[in-house]
Structure formats: structure tokens, C-alpha cells
Amino acid sequence: MKGNIFYAQSGGVTPVINATAAGVIDAYNKNKKSFGKLYVGKNGILGALNEELIDISKEDKTQLALLKQTPGGAFGSCRLKLSDFKKSKKDFERLYEVFKKHNIRYFFYNGGGDSQDTTNKVSKFFKERNYSIVCIGLPKTIDNDLPVTDNCPGFGSVAKYIATSTLEASLDVKSMCETSTKVFVLEVMGRHAGWLAASAGVIKEKAGDAPHLILFPEIQFNQGSFLKKVKETTMKYGYCVVVASEGIKGSKNKFLSDSGLKDSFGHAQLGGVAPVLSSIITSKLKYKVHWAVSDYLQRAARHVASAVDVEQAYALGLESIKVAKLENNIMLTIKSTTIKQKYKWSISSTSLDNVANVEKMLPKNFIKSNGFEITRSCKEYISNLIQGEDYPSYDNGFPQYAKLECKTIKKKLPAYKS
Amino acid sequence: MKGNIFYAQSGGVTPVINATAAGVIDAYNKNKKSFGKLYVGKNGILGALNEELIDISKEDKTQLALLKQTPGGAFGSCRLKLSDFKKSKKDFERLYEVFKKHNIRYFFYNGGGDSQDTTNKVSKFFKERNYSIVCIGLPKTIDNDLPVTDNCPGFGSVAKYIATSTLEASLDVKSMCETSTKVFVLEVMGRHAGWLAASAGVIKEKAGDAPHLILFPEIQFNQGSFLKKVKETTMKYGYCVVVASEGIKGSKNKFLSDSGLKDSFGHAQLGGVAPVLSSIITSKLKYKVHWAVSDYLQRAARHVASAVDVEQAYALGLESIKVAKLENNIMLTIKSTTIKQKYKWSISSTSLDNVANVEKMLPKNFIKSNGFEITRSCKEYISNLIQGEDYPSYDNGFPQYAKLECKTIKKKLPAYKS
Numbered sequence: 099m100k101g102n103i104f105y106a107q108s109g110g111v112t113p114v115i116n117a118t119a120a121g122v123i124d125a126y127n128k129n130k131k132s133f134g135k136l137y138v139g140k141n142g143i144l145g146a147l148n149e150e151l152i153d154i155s156k157e158d159k160t161q162l163a164l165l166k167q168t169p170g171g172a173f174g175s176c177r178l179k180l181s182d183f184k185k186s187k188k189d190f191e192r193l194y195e196v197f198k199k200h201n202i203r204y205f206f207y208n209g210g211g212d213s214q215d216t217t218n219k220v221s222k223f224f225k226e227r228n229y230s231i232v233c234i235g236l237p238k239t240i241d242n243d244l245p246v247t248d249n250c251p252g253f254g255s256v257a258k259y260i261a262t263s264t265l266e267a268s269l270d271v272k273s274m275c276e277t278s279t280k281v282f283v284l285e286v287m288g289r290h291a292g293w294l295a296a297s298a299g300v301i302k303e304k305a306g307d308a309p310h311l312i313l314f315p316e317i318q319f320n321q322g323s324f325l326k327k328v329k330e331t332t333m334k335y336g337y338c339v340v341v342a343s344e345g346i347k348g349s350k351n352k353f354l355s356d357s358g359l360k361d362s363f364g365h366a367q368l369g370g371v372a373p374v375l376s377s378i379i380t381s382k383l384k385y386k387v388h389w390a391v392s393d394y395l396q397r398a399a400r401h402v403a404s405a406v407d408v409e410q411a412y413a414l415g416l417e418s419i420k421v422a423k424l425e426n427n428i429m430l431t432i433k434s435t436t437i438k439q440k441y442k443w444s445i446s447s448t449s450l451d452n453v454a455n456v457e458k459m460l461p462k463n464f465i466k467s468n469g470f471e472i473t474r475s476c477k478e479y480i481s482n483l484i485q486g487e488d489y490p491s492y493d494n495g496f497p498q499y500a501k502l503e504c505k506t507i508k509k510k511l512p513a514y515k516s
Numbered sequence: 517m518k519g520n521i522f523y524a525q526s527g528g529v530t531p532v533i534n535a536t537a538a539g540v541i542d543a544y545n546k547n548k549k550s551f552g553k554l555y556v557g558k559n560g561i562l563g564a565l566n567e568e569l570i571d572i573s574k575e576d577k578t579q580l581a582l583l584k585q586t587p588g589g590a591f592g593s594c595r596l597k598l599s600d601f602k603k604s605k606k607d608f609e610r611l612y613e614v615f616k617k618h619n620i621r622y623f624f625y626n627g628g629g630d631s632q633d634t635t636n637k638v639s640k641f642f643k644e645r646n647y648s649i650v651c652i653g654l655p656k657t658i659d660n661d662l663p664v665t666d667n668c669p670g671f672g673s674v675a676k677y678i679a680t681s682t683l684e685a686s687l688d689v690k691s692m693c694e695t696s697t698k699v700f701v702l703e704v705m706g707r708h709a710g711w712l713a714a715s716a717g718v719i720k721e722k723a724g725d726a727p728h729l730i731l732f733p734e735i736q737f738n739q740g741s742f743l744k745k746v747k748e749t750t751m752k753y754g755y756c757v758v759v760a761s762e763g764i765k766g767s768k769n770k771f772l773s774d775s776g777l778k779d780s781f782g783h784a785q786l787g788g789v790a791p792v793l794s795s796i797i798t799s800k801l802k803y804k805v806h807w808a809v810s811d812y813l814q815r816a817a818r819h820v821a822s823a824v825d826v827e828q829a830y831a832l833g834l835e836s837i838k839v840a841k842l843e844n845n846i847m848l849t850i851k852s853t854t855i856k857q858k859y860k861w862s863i864s865s866t867s868l869d870n871v872a873n874v875e876k877m878l879p880k881n882f883i884k885s886n887g888f889e890i891t892r893s894c895k896e897y898i899s900n901l902i903q904g905e906d907y908p909s910y911d912n913g914f915p916q917y918a919k920l921e922c923k924t925i926k927k928k929l930p931a932y933k934s
Contacts, residue, residue: 107691174692258914262819263813267816270815273588392813394688395684395685395702398687485912495676497684
């Protein structure tokens with residue numbers, strides 16, 4: 099009896115994680131003879147623990163065809179740490195039961211650093227158990243912080259969104275700066291690594307262009323030099339555009355967004371480094387400031403996806419089916435080269451052991467010595483990943499995104515309590 | 517000697533105000549025989565006061581060709597109230613001097629309510645002065661709050677951005693709600709009228725779809741009923757999406773965003789109704805909340821412009837040149853009809869006297885009786901305005917937006933101090 103496949107989406111979703119799912123599904127449909135069923139976990143690994151296995155063949159074909167152009171995780175994702183591998187293998191035992199019961203022999207887990215770590219642990223556990231299963235990690239994260247792979251699918255599209263939005267907002271503030279707002283602050287994601295903030299830098303072609311300051315989590319925030327640069331820029335060019343990582347830290351390694359904002363009821367204010375920076379600028383420099391926090395808008399912005407990013411995400415899905423008969427305990431990676439100034443990429447792989455618990459920060463040579471701008475190398479790296487526009491189809495004025503039923507198969511086991 | 521034209525952009529800019537400018541320029545270039553020069557004011561009416569008149573013919577043709585697809589105000593805009601017409605005509609006297617010196621006989625002013633009021637006053641003043649000049653107001657505002665015209669250029673594109681972004685973010689939060697964020701709050705513009713918040717409602721096709729709550733400035737915010745609805749929605753569907761107008765008010769007619777947020781230095785926090793709502797939800801319902809403030813990102817989002825909106829904005833520019841020989845003291849308007857469920861529109865006009873100081877709020881029959889949703893009529897109205905995708909061209913991964921030099925002609929008058 100041919101083994102069944104389990105695929106699931108994990109961690110924070112991206113504009114293109116569903117393109118990877120579409121790749122898995124399309125390649126599976128072309129290679130059905132070699133495999134049993136394809137099950138998708140409902141809400142990531144939770145779907146395996148709860149025996150909630152989505153049967154793809156039950157989905158409406160028209161909706162499934164829209165999957166590749168749909169943001170978010172169409173099958174549900176999760177932020178879930180399995181039981182501590184060293185202390186209790188309870189969750190792993192349950193996975194073993196469910197996988198054995200459903201003859202699951204391929205485990206494709208689509209996620210970021212934590213999810214790759216989970217895949218690695220699952221792989222090791224099943225080996226101990228002498229249960230034959232192929233474990234493949236499919237990379238995904240807008241944060242672009244996975245090691246070994248040259249980039250992560252999801253990052254390119256969000257980078258394109260941030261570059262485009264920064265350019266557009268900078269034209270707005272420039273138009274009005276004579277008599278109105280002089281400074282604009284955009285907050286983007288990036289708790290530890292500054293890849294997304296850096297992506298705003300690709301639109302800068304000459305001195306004076308926005309963004310004028312990029313604040314990276316890799317560089318400690320210094321209020322004095324920040325205000326000096328904002329003032330200088332505003333005096334010289336009439337306006338100033340700041341792009342800030344949510345994760346920038348001040349002295350004592352404290353997140354700037356945790357700087358004690360309180361509402362009138364005395365409740366601690368939730369996140370938001372942009373309003374904190376805006377308060378600093380307004381109170382110290384007396385400039386009129388506007389600020390935006392893009393939050394999920396950036397992470398879900400499929401309408402302005404990078405064609406390169408969509409292609410890579412989809413190709414990873416296709417590749418997982420291809421290598422499932424050849425390799426094990428790997429994460430697929432993207433390998434790139436630039437030949438005669440033309441960007442080329444292919445799919446490769448690395449052992450999951452190389453991936454676990456390593457976060458890739460912005461390299462030092464990607465940040466200019468002033469600490470506020472990206473270098474030429476960084477610009478080239480990011481530019482390659484935002485090329486091409488992969489627009490979704492529209493119906494009635496807004497994008498057509500897949501609406502899946504996510505029907506699960508009949509359970510064979512008693513319910514699980516973790 | 518043929519009269520010269522003065523055109524300027526005023527007030528908050530939009531994704532399509534430059535399309536109107538492109539319409540004026542294109543129609544002027546085809547009808548050059550009937551007019552003298554076309555001058556564009558640098559930074560709106562300030563350009564007239566400061567005698568900063570941009571000579572369009574000096575611009576690079578390639579860049580000028582990109583004007584129609586460029587957001588912001590390419591010639592600069594301003595928020596400037598002229599001297600009080602009843603108390604001091606100082607600014608108006610200066611306009612008279614400048615216009616006479618440069619033989620300006622056509623005044624095209626592209627703006628919202630305040631700008632139309634300015635146009636009306638300029639028109640009246642020049643009439644008193646017996647200076648023959650044609651004054652035409654070109655409507656523009658993302659707020660969609662001008663009277664007489666069936667809609668305002670700028671609104672459709674921002675509405676499309678908000679509908680698209682709300683849909684995308686709702687898929688994101690829905691994916692993750694099992695183990696992570698349960699509520700998402702998006703803040704959109706709209707200080708007095710709820711048109712933009714309403715636009716998120718077009719994506720809702722059935723009960724349970726996002727957005728679950730829209731907060732309009734027309735409806736007084738009530739914390740109790742708000743929390744009740746958020747809780748009900750989250751319990752029933754697993755997640756909840758809220759779209760809030762920046763201008764919502766609580767009791768005592770006080771803006772919710774002015775609810776006393778302070779940073780750790782004790783500085784009053786700048787704006788932001790989304791963080792306030794998020795604090796309320798987190799503290800009272802203990803849900804994990806994410807929030808976004810779209811601010812200028814929405815107002816400048818030319819990359820996802822509505823084709824209908826771009827066409828209307830451009831047509832208004834064309835029309836201004838056409839009517840300049842026929843009418844005076846008018847604002848151009850958009851007149852629409854729906855014939856056999858097909859939306860049709862044409863350009864019409866109204867006396868500037870009909871426009872001044874009237875703000876068009878959301879009609880009562882556009883908001884459902886629960887106060888949190890839009891009606892079918894509202895949905896139809898907005899849907900018509902977001903049809904079609906007018907994408908800008910891209911180069912190197914981000915949109916190609918016009919870079920104008922804005923070279924001004926030689927001044928003939930002494931500098932002005934207002």
C-alpha cells in the first residue's frame with residue numbers, strides 16, 4: 099500500500115505560502131501513481147494532533163485553482179510548540195499514532211525557523227521508532243531569517259509591498275510638506291532581523307530620495323543621532339521619511355515599542371513603534387508627523403506580489419513531491435547566482451540539522467556605516483527578489499481569493515488532549 | 517493676446533489627482549490655439565501668491581507621460597486658508613496682481629471642500645474687481661464628502677485599496693486564529709464622514725465574512741455594544757475583523773483617538789484609534805489583537821487604483837479645458853446612472869455657490885440598523901466606483917512614478933509676505 103502524504107502550513111502566514119501548497123497539490127496530482135492520498139493538516143501540526151486531515155479531492159476545483167493567488171494560510175496555520183522533546187514525547191507519540199493509523203509516510207512541513215525545528219524533531223523521533231517516513235521542510239517566512247537558503251519565500255512579496263508603499267507615501271508627504279506634514283514614519287515587521295525595513299531602501303536612487311532613515315533591529319536606537327538626522331533631512335529636503343522595524347531596541351536592550359505607552363484607563367498600549375517615534379519627533383522637533391503601521395496588511399498583500407517570489411514558492415511545492423522518493427530529513431532551499439547581472443535561481447536542499455535554531459540577520463555589509471541606509475549589495479540582493487508583478491485575478495473590484503471548505507476525513511482515533 | 521491658464525492642486529492629495537492634472541495638460545496641448553500658456557502653481561495657491569508658476573513645457577516628456585499613473589500631488593499641494601475674505605482681502609489683492617501681471621484668465625483649482633470655497637471666493641473677488649477670469653473647481657477628495665457630485669475622484673481608488681487590504685488581512689487572521697491573534701483592527705481615514713470605512717464592507721458576501729464591525733464617525737461609539745459584538749463574532753467564527761474610521765467619537769462628542777494616550781515621557785500620543793480600540797479589546801476580552809493604521813499608505817496607493825476612478829479623474833481634467841470657453845464659477849461634477857444594472861457616468865457641473873461649506877455624510881440608508889455594517893445600497897454605490905484595475909508600469913520591481921522638475925518661470929513681481 100502506497101504511503102500517504104501529510105502537508106501543513108505553520109507559523110506566521112505569508113502572501114505566497116498558498117503558492118507552495120498549490121505546488122505540492124499540482125505535483126501530487128501529476129504523480130498520483132507513486133503516492134497514496136494527500137492530506138493537509140487543518141491548522142498546521144494541530145491537524146495531525148487532532149486528526150483533522152483535510153481531503154483535498156473534496157474541494158471545489160474552481161476555488162482550488164485560485165489557491166496560488168491567495169494570501170494567508172488557506173488550510174489554517176498555527177503557532178504551537180510541541181511538548182519538550184527532551185522531557186516529554188507525548189505529542190510525538192500522538193503523531194506516531196495518527197500517522198500510523200493513516201499510513202502517512204511523507205511529512206511536508208511549510209514554515210519558518212521554529213517549524214523547521216519541529217520537522218527535525220519529528221524526523222528524529224520517527225527514526226527512533228523505526229517508523230519509515232520522509233520528512234521535508236518547506237521554507238517560508240516574510241522575515242527572511244532562515245539560514246542556508248539564499249532567501250525565503252514570502253519575503254520578496256512583502257519587500258515589494260514595502261518598497262511600493264514607502265515610495266507612494268513619500269510622494270504624498272513630499273507634496274504637502276510646505277504647509278502640512280513634514281515627517282512620515284512607517285512601521286514594518288521584523289522583530290529581530292531588519293530585512294523588511296531594508297527593503298524600503300531599494301527605491302532610493304539618489305541622495306535626498308526617501309526613505310531617509312531606516313531603523314534596523316541590528317542597530318541600537320540612539321535618540322540623539324536619530325533626531326539629528328531627521329532634523330537635517332527635513333531642513334535640507336523639506337520632508338523626511340522614516341521606515342522602522344517593529345523590533346528596534348534602545349538602551350538596556352529594551353524594545354522601543356515597550357516604552358510604557360498607556361491609555362487613559364492606564365492599560366499598557368499594545369506594540370507600535372511608529373507612534374513612539376512620532377511622539378519623540380513631535381515633542382523634540384515640533385514637526386507635524388504622520389505615521390502608519392502596516393502590520394498584517396504587509397504580510398497579506400498578495401495584490402502586489404513579486405513574480406519571482408510566487409515562482410519560487412510554487413517551485414518549492416513542486417520539488418517536495420520530486421525529492422520525496424530521493425531524500426529525507428532535509429529543508430528545501432533556494433540557491434541563487436547572478437550571471438552577467440542576471441539573477442538565476444534553482445531549488446536545492448540542506449539537512450534539517452543545519453537549519454534549526456539559527457536566525458539570519460542582515461549582514462554587516464548590507465547596512466551603511468551611518469546605520470540608517472542600505473548598501474549597494476543589499477539593494478541588489480533585495481531588488482532581485484521583487485522583480486515582476488504577479489497580479490491576482492479580480493472580480494467585482496477586489497481580488498478573487500480561494501474559499502476552501504477544508505473538509506476533514508473521518509477520524510479513526512479517540513480525541514487527543516495535549 | 518490669449519489668456520493664460522493657472523492650474524493648481526490643493527488640500528490632501530489622492531492616488532489620482534495627478535490624473536486630473538494629466539487631463540488638463542493633454543486637453544490643453546490639443547487646444548493650444550485657443551489659450552495662452554498653461555502654468556501650474558507650485559504647492560497649490562501658494563504658487564500664485566509666491567509667483568511660483570511652473571512651466572509645463574519645460575518638463576521631460578517621458579516623466580510627464582507618467583503623471584497619470586503617479587500618486588501624490590506632483591506639483592505640490594497645500595493646506596492654506598487665504599486671508600479672511602470679509603476682514604482682509606490682502607491675499608486676494610496679491611492674486612489679482614500676479615494674475616494680471618501674467619495675464620492669467622483661467623483659474624482651475626483642484627481640491628476638496630475648502631478648496632472649492634477658495635475658488636468661489638477668488639471668483640467673486642475678481643468679479644468685484646472687474647477682472648475677467650474663468651474660475652473652475654475640479655473636485656478631488658478621498659473622503660468623498662463633496663456635495664452635488666455623485667462621487668469624488670480619489671475615493672474609488674482608496675476604497676479599492678481598503679476593500680483589498682481588509683480582505684487580505686482577514687485571510688491572515690483567519691488562518692492563525694486557532695492559536696494566535698483573534699481580532700484585527702484596521703484604522704482608515706475619515707475624520708467626519710464614514711465613506712472610506714464603509715468601503716471595507718463591499719467584500720462581505722455572507723454572514724460571518726469580514727469585516728465583522730465597521731465603525732463610522734456618523735454613529736456614536738458605544739464601548740458596551742462594541743465589545744459585545746466583538747465577543748459574539750469571535751465566539752462564533754473564531755476571529756473578528758474591525759474597520760474603524762479615524763474620526764469615531766465616544767460620549768461628549770470626543771474623538772476616541774484623543775483618549776489620553778501618553779508615552780513614558782508623558783507626551784500625548786499622536787492619533788491612532790486602532791491602538792485605543794485594541795487596548796479596550798485586550799483589557800476587557802483578553803483576546804490577542806493585531807492592529808494596522810493605513811494612514812498615507814491608503815491615500816497614496818496608486819498601485820491598486822480603480823480604473824473607473826482614474827478615468828473619471830482624467831475626464832475631469834479634459835473637461836475643464838472644454839468648458840473654459842463656455843462656463844464660469846462652477847465646480848465640475850460626476851453624474852451617474854445605473855441602467856440595467858450597468859453603471860454609467862458623465863461629467864456635469866454645478867455653481868460653486870452650491871458646494872461651499874457642505875459636507876456629505878454617509879446617508880442613513882447606507883448604514884444597517886445595527887450600526888456596524890453597510891446596506892445593499894451602499895455596497896452597490898461603492899462597488900461601482902472600484903471596478904477595474906489601472907496598474908502603473910513597473911521598473912526594477914517598483915512602480916514608475918513621474919519625477920518632475922517643477923521649474924518655475926521668471927518672477928516679475930517683488931516677493932510677497934502674507
